[in-house]
Amino acid sequence: MTTLLVDGNLDGHADRILDRLASEKWKLFCDHLELQIVHLEDVGLDRHSPDDVVWRLCQENGFFLLTANRNMKTEDSLESTIRREGTSDSLPVFTLSDSDRILESSEYMERVIEKLLDFLIYASDTLGAGRLFLP
Numbered sequence: 001m002t003t004l005l006v007d008g009n010l011d012g013h014a015d016r017i018l019d020r021l022a023s024e025k026w027k028l029f030c031d032h033l034e035l036q037i038v039h040l041e042d043v044g045l046d047r048h049s050p051d052d053v054v055w056r057l058c059q060e061n062g063f064f065l066l067t068a069n070r071n072m073k074t075e076d077s078l079e080s081t082i083r084r085e086g087t088s089d090s091l092p093v094f095t096l097s098d099s100d101r102i103l104e105s106s107e108y109m110e111r112v113i114e115k116l117l118d119f120l121i122y123a124s125d126t127l128g129a130g131r132l133f134l135p
Contacts, residue, residue: 001034002120004094005058007067008040008047013102014066017116020109029117038063051078055085055093064091064120068099079131088128094119097133111135 006014018037021030029035040047043057055078058065072079078093094116101108115135119126126132 001036002123003061003063004035004037004120005043005054005063005065006037006039007054007065007069008049009069010066010096010099011039013068013096013099014039016102016109017113020113026113026117029121033117033120035120050076052076052081052085054078055081058093059090062091064123065093066096066116067093068096082130086128086130090128090130091123092119092126092129092132095131095133097135108135 014037020026021035021037040049040054043061043063045054045057053076054065057063067078072083074080082090082093096102096112098108102112112134119132
């Protein structure tokens, strides 16, 4: 099973992605991956949980994090945590390059999904990458 944990600021975006993934075009890929999308509350975290807590939970449970706004402004920021604690076996974090564009452009959404599924299908090749941008 492949689990994608959606960051708190992407709930609406994730709903749109999930709707598109359920389409006939992507169904076989999602079935093959046994893809499930969960939210922070589904795994016992608060929407405002610190980045380092979210990242560690993902690593411990084998979840891929989907985010848009994690940065390196503080010691517990996502980027700081990845650089400090990441190893060659760490799962990558998927970062939407332009999250609002998903809501505005079907073509952009398709590119995001293609890239995301490509990364997930070849997940072993992405270990240790830190952050991967979509599309």
